[in-house]
Each structure stands twice: as C-alpha cells, then as structure tokens.
Amino acid sequence: MSAQGAGATGVPADVRVEVLEFLHHEAELLDDGRLDEWLELLTEDVSYAMPVRLTRERGQEPAVSAEMQFFQDDLATLRLRVRRLRTDFAWAEDPPSRTRHFVANARVAPGPTPDEVDVRCNVLVYRNRGASAASDLISGERRDRLRRVGGAWKLARRVFVPDQATLGVDNLAIFV
Amino acid sequence: MHSIDAVPTDRAAALLDRVRPEQGEVPAFLFSDPEIYRLEMERIFARCWLFVAHESEVPAPGDYVTRSMGEDAVIVARGEDGAIRVMLNVCRHRGMRICRADLGNSSHFRCPYHGFTYKNTGELIGVPFEKELYAGALIKDRMGLLQARVATHAGLVFATFDEGAGTLADYLGPMAWYLDLLAGRAEMEVVGPPHRHELRANWKLPAENFASDAYHTMHTHASIAEIGLTPSATWAKDGYHVAAGNGHGVMIGAPTRRFIFAEALRPVFRRRLAPEQYALLERLAHMPGTVFPNLSFLISAVTLKDRFVSHTELLQWQPKGPDRIDVHSWLLMEKEAPPEVRELSRQAFIVTFGPSGMLAQDDAENFTGITQNSRGPVARRLALNYEMGLGTAAPAAGVGPGQVLEGKYNEANARGFYRRWLELMRGRA
Structure with missing residues (x-):
C-alpha cells in the first residue's frame, strides 16, 4: 500500500469506499422512487446510454451495437422522463413497480482527470409489479464515470450493457 | 392424401362466428385462445406477404440477418449476385437451426449437427462423406434450403412461403402509395440493429392500434402533452383515417404547423415522389399505420429540447405464442439527413x-392488460366494442388512394383489419 492507501488499481482506498457508498446510495434512491434526488446525483453534462446487445458468431464483432441504444439520454431527457412519471398519466408505472438494484463486483480505476474515476460493476435489477409473482430481471454491466463536483461524487457517464439481446421486459419505464 | 394443415375444428368455427367486424364486435378470446393462435400461424402467417428486413440491413454480398416469419425461422441473405434471398433456417437433413446469430457476413452456413454446408444462396454444397454414405445417390441437388418468394417495395423486403399468393404489389394495394411516403421519399437506411424486447401481449393488439387507433393518444399519451413534447393531448385528432386495402390501415395526421422533415431534404422528396405524394408530405404532421398482418410503422414529430424533430420507424410484432410478442423496432433515416438532424431524430x-x-x-401497459383479461372464462366471451364511425364517417377527397375518411378518430381500420383476418381464418382468401 502506498502512503495514500492506493492499491494495485491506482485508486486510493478511501476513494474506493466513497465510490461504493455512491453506488449503494444511488441504488437506494432508485429503489425508493426518490427520482428527484437521483437527478441531483448527475452532472450537468451526464450521458446515459444502454446499447443494443447482439448475438454474433464468435469472432464477428461488435456484439454491442455502436449505433442503436435503448437509452441515449442526457440531463434534459432524463428530467423529462422523471417529470412524465410524476404526471397522472404515466400508466406504465402507476401503480409503480417494485425494483431492487443489486450492484456488485465494483472495480474502480483512475479516470481521465484527477477528479474522475471509471467504475465497472455488475448490476441485476429485479422488478415486480401488480399481484403477479412473475418478475423482470435485467442483468448487465455498468461502465460508469464518476466526477467529484464541489466535494461530492456525481455520475458523469453511464453505459449499461445488457446481457439480453431481446430484453425480457414489457417496457423500460425504470432506470438501470 | 390428407393435408397436415391445421383445419378449424367445430369449436374454432364457432369461435370465428362470434367475430363480427361489420357490427363492431370483436370478442376478447381472440387475444389469448391457443386454437385461434395455431390457426393464425397456418392461415395468416404462412400465407401472407410478411416483412422480413430493410434492404440496408444487408447492404453487401454475404450480409445476412436472421428473422422470423410467424414462428418459422428464416435467414435473409444477400448473395454474391446481389439478390436478397429468404430461406428457412432449417437444415434439410435433420431440421437443425443452421444459423444461430442475429446478423453477420458469410459465404455459407454450416449445420452444427452433421456438417451439411449451404451457400448463402441456399444451395447445399457440402455433405460429409456424401459419396461413401449415400451410395452415389447424390442428395445435394434436391436438398437446398427451402426458399421463400421475395419481393421489395421502397426498400422494404417482404417474403412468403405461399406459392399461391398473388404478387406483393397486389397484396399491398393502395398501401404501397403510403409506404412510398414512409420509406421511399428518399434513399433510406436503418440506423443500427432493431430494438428487441418481449412484450407479454397478443400480436394483434399493437397491430390494430397502429392501423386504427388515434383515439387512444388523447388519454393513454396525455403525459406527453403535459411535458411539452406535443402541443396538446388532442394532437393526433385532425387528419384522415385510410383503409388501404387487404386489412392494411394508415392514419394521416394533417395539417402540420410546420414541415416536419429536414428542410435540406425537400428537393430529394420532390424528386422521388409523385406530385400528389409530395403535396401530402408537406401537410403531414405524423403517420402511423399497419401493413397486415404484423408490420407497423410511424412517422412522428415532437418538440424535444426546444427543437421540432421527426423520426420514422418500423415496428414488427413477431408472435411467440398467443400472449407473447418479440417486438422489433427499427429507426429509418434518410441517407442524406444532416448529421445534427440525424442525432436529434435518433434521440427522439x-x-x-x-x-x-x-x-x-x-401502450405496452394497455396491450398486456387486455391480454391478461382475455384469459378469464367470463371476460373472454365479451364482445369488445369496435363501432366508432360505423355508418357515420364522412369520406374525404384529394388525399390519396384507398377509402379515405375525414378525421383520425375512427375504428374503421380495425374493422377492416379483422374483416381481412376473418376471411383468411375461414380460408376463403
């Protein structure tokens, strides 16, 4: 361990703890439906993407589309989505679904600037709605960039790479 | 020899007798009954011209995508000769699925089971130890992949396995004119692969919705007006309701407050379209529709981030059982679209x-809720109401071909959809 407590990743241990706390806090806000507070975790220039996954023969790339995404959002469109959910006509989430974001295997690496870190983690979103026992599972990898703004970590970039080529959901009226 | 086709049982015939589009009655069991579904696979999906791909998805020789025609898996491949072929994705030896990727480029397909190898034209070119094991009785010549008939309109590739079907032009009828506005107004291309997700609903519900249901936009999509994407909840009320033949339906939102496409593309549209088509495109606010049975489309325009932007999409409702759809949705873009329009259009x-x-x-909330309800032993008998506009709608002139009615709110196209559905299900088509 170096003087700052940086391990093999080159990221100090206290920063890694802060990143984990950020991810857990974010999951709590999403699962509690505290979406206005969630928006506060995003930088002004946030990009939020979920590319289409493809089934390709081994060796034929790419298996993640560079051209089409399930989400291709910025702060303006994410705010629009949250505003819509607050109207009286957002039928897809009224009654709301119950979600549980499981965030695991976080790996923190130095970002392009001293105030940024790049984080990869595995995410499993469980979603249940109504009286049915059947549930949606959305599994994937997040490739996040967090930035320290005014002493607090914020999400500057998210690419959520889903593990399904055909998403097993009626809709994506939630956030991943 | 007896046919192995599904034949309606007495029960199925009795079910069909309860479907009365002319009276505006469509019973709920249509959206969940397994026997109805089995018959649909044979009598609708194995007979109609079905959309399989946009030409731009397989631009180069060797390019292929895999798709479904009903529940039959197919390969859509462009050969070295430039022709697009649609072939059953089934090895002629033992029926194994020979291509198991979504897309790619290959000169041939090799079956994993015994190594039978087919050219991307469907020709069987390799059978391991053929001479030794088949005693010289070469089987290659008669064992090519099963080929569908293929035809295109405005870059949209359609196929059918029915040798008795008429031409695609006959099948599309007046709808072809509207598909020109959709996909022929410029040289179009898909932007990347389609979105795919599994919707727990019956395939007919979204199909009839895009063909006929402008009425739902006011309430189902009221949130969209509230957040400013559209000017009011009744944004989709004005325009025309067009029965475009053979169960096809299209709705014309008009007039528009302003041109919904990129200004720079006007000369392209004018060059490629007939004057009457261009005149309608200038007035167009939006345009949803369905090519019977399961290809829907939409030209839509919204205000996003203070900019007015349109996009064009295709949606296909691939049935995967009475209550499952493998939804595909593609973004279509003019090849010459300016880069900033392209980006905003994609985001829209x-x-x-x-x-x-x-x-x-x-929309998904409605389609899944109806499908769930349609399984109930009491609910399934309900005759759902499709009588809006019966005998009261006024014809409009000077718009385009087909039966054009004034105003978008109507259910005439849904009645037309089920009228065609019933003809095919009864085998009188």
Whole structure:
C-alpha cells in the first residue's frame, strides 16, 4: 500500500469506499422512487446510454451495437422522463413497480482527470409489479464515470450493457 | 392424401362466428385462445406477404440477418449476385437451426449437427462423406434450403412461403402509395440493429392500434402533452383515417404547423415522389399505420429540447405464442439527413418509442392488460366494442388512394383489419 492507501488499481482506498457508498446510495434512491434526488446525483453534462446487445458468431464483432441504444439520454431527457412519471398519466408505472438494484463486483480505476474515476460493476435489477409473482430481471454491466463536483461524487457517464439481446421486459419505464 | 394443415375444428368455427367486424364486435378470446393462435400461424402467417428486413440491413454480398416469419425461422441473405434471398433456417437433413446469430457476413452456413454446408444462396454444397454414405445417390441437388418468394417495395423486403399468393404489389394495394411516403421519399437506411424486447401481449393488439387507433393518444399519451413534447393531448385528432386495402390501415395526421422533415431534404422528396405524394408530405404532421398482418410503422414529430424533430420507424410484432410478442423496432433515416438532424431524430425515437420510449411504455401497459383479461372464462366471451364511425364517417377527397375518411378518430381500420383476418381464418382468401 502506498502512503495514500492506493492499491494495485491506482485508486486510493478511501476513494474506493466513497465510490461504493455512491453506488449503494444511488441504488437506494432508485429503489425508493426518490427520482428527484437521483437527478441531483448527475452532472450537468451526464450521458446515459444502454446499447443494443447482439448475438454474433464468435469472432464477428461488435456484439454491442455502436449505433442503436435503448437509452441515449442526457440531463434534459432524463428530467423529462422523471417529470412524465410524476404526471397522472404515466400508466406504465402507476401503480409503480417494485425494483431492487443489486450492484456488485465494483472495480474502480483512475479516470481521465484527477477528479474522475471509471467504475465497472455488475448490476441485476429485479422488478415486480401488480399481484403477479412473475418478475423482470435485467442483468448487465455498468461502465460508469464518476466526477467529484464541489466535494461530492456525481455520475458523469453511464453505459449499461445488457446481457439480453431481446430484453425480457414489457417496457423500460425504470432506470438501470 | 390428407393435408397436415391445421383445419378449424367445430369449436374454432364457432369461435370465428362470434367475430363480427361489420357490427363492431370483436370478442376478447381472440387475444389469448391457443386454437385461434395455431390457426393464425397456418392461415395468416404462412400465407401472407410478411416483412422480413430493410434492404440496408444487408447492404453487401454475404450480409445476412436472421428473422422470423410467424414462428418459422428464416435467414435473409444477400448473395454474391446481389439478390436478397429468404430461406428457412432449417437444415434439410435433420431440421437443425443452421444459423444461430442475429446478423453477420458469410459465404455459407454450416449445420452444427452433421456438417451439411449451404451457400448463402441456399444451395447445399457440402455433405460429409456424401459419396461413401449415400451410395452415389447424390442428395445435394434436391436438398437446398427451402426458399421463400421475395419481393421489395421502397426498400422494404417482404417474403412468403405461399406459392399461391398473388404478387406483393397486389397484396399491398393502395398501401404501397403510403409506404412510398414512409420509406421511399428518399434513399433510406436503418440506423443500427432493431430494438428487441418481449412484450407479454397478443400480436394483434399493437397491430390494430397502429392501423386504427388515434383515439387512444388523447388519454393513454396525455403525459406527453403535459411535458411539452406535443402541443396538446388532442394532437393526433385532425387528419384522415385510410383503409388501404387487404386489412392494411394508415392514419394521416394533417395539417402540420410546420414541415416536419429536414428542410435540406425537400428537393430529394420532390424528386422521388409523385406530385400528389409530395403535396401530402408537406401537410403531414405524423403517420402511423399497419401493413397486415404484423408490420407497423410511424412517422412522428415532437418538440424535444426546444427543437421540432421527426423520426420514422418500423415496428414488427413477431408472435411467440398467443400472449407473447418479440417486438422489433427499427429507426429509418434518410441517407442524406444532416448529421445534427440525424442525432436529434435518433434521440427522439429512443425517448418516445422502443422499450424505454415514453409513449411505447404506456401502450405496452394497455396491450398486456387486455391480454391478461382475455384469459378469464367470463371476460373472454365479451364482445369488445369496435363501432366508432360505423355508418357515420364522412369520406374525404384529394388525399390519396384507398377509402379515405375525414378525421383520425375512427375504428374503421380495425374493422377492416379483422374483416381481412376473418376471411383468411375461414380460408376463403
């Protein structure tokens, strides 16, 4: 361990703890439906993407589309989505679904600037709605960039790479 | 020899007798009954011309995508000769699926089971130890992949396995004119692969919705007006309701407050379209529709981030059982679209349609809820009401071909959809 407590990743241990706390806090806000507070975790220039996954023969790339995404959002469109959910006509989430974001295997690496870190983690979103026992599972990898703004970590970039080529959901009226 | 086709049982015939589009009655069991579904696979999906791909998905020789025609898996491949072929994705030896990727480029397909190898034209070119094991009785010549008939209109590739079907032009009828506005107004291309997700609903519900249901936009999509994407909840009321023949339906939103496409593309549209088509395109506010049975489309325009932007999409409702759809949705773009228009248009597509789309989300809620209800032993007998506009709608002139009615709110196209459905299901088509 170096003087700052940086391990093999080159990221100090206290920063890694802060990143984990950020991810857990974010999951709590999403699962509690505290979406206005969630928006506060995003930088002004946030990009939020979920590319289409493809089934390709081994060796034929790419298996993640560079051209089409399930989400291709910025702060303006994410705010629009949250505003819509607050109207009286957002039928897809009224009654709301119950979600549980499981965030695991976080790996923190130095970002392009001293105030940024790049984080990869595995995410499993469980979603249940109504009286049915059947549930949606959305599994994937997040490739996040967090930035320290005014002493607090914020999400500057998210690419959520889903593990399904055909998403097993009626809709994506939630956030991943 | 007896046919192995599914034949309606007495029960199925009795079920069909309860479908009365002319009286505006469509019973709920249509959206969940397994026997109805089995018959649909044979009598509708194995007979109609079905959309399989856009030409731009297989631009180069060797390019292929895999798709479904009903529940039959097919390969759509462009050969070295430039021709697009649609072949059953089934090895002629033992029936194994020979191509198991979504897309790619290959000169041939090799079956994993015994190594039978087919050219991308469907020709069987390799059988391991053929001479030794088949005693010289060469089987290659008669064992090519089963080929569908293929035809295109405005870059949209359609196929059918029915040798008795008429031409695609006959099948599309007046709808071809509207498909020109959709996909022939410029040289179009798909932007990347389609969105795919599994919707727990019957395939007919979204198909009839895009063909006929402008009425739902006012309430189902009221949130869209509230957040400013559209000027009011009744934005989709004015225009025309067009029965476009053979169960096809299209709705014309008109007039528009302003041109919904990129200004720079006007000369392209004028060059490629007939004057009457261009005149309608200038007035167009939006245009949803369905090519019977399961290809829907939409030209939509919204205000996003203070900019007015349109996008064009295709949606296909691939049935996977009475209560499952493998939804595919593609963004179509003019090849010559300016880069900034292209980016905003793509974002508008993703934010409004596709599984995360703020309109598609609420549509899915309706389609799944109806499908669930249609299983109940009491609910399934209900004759659902499709009588809006019966005998009261006024014809409009000077718009385009087909039966054009004034005003978009109507259910005439849904009645037309089920009228065609019933003809095919009874085998009188």
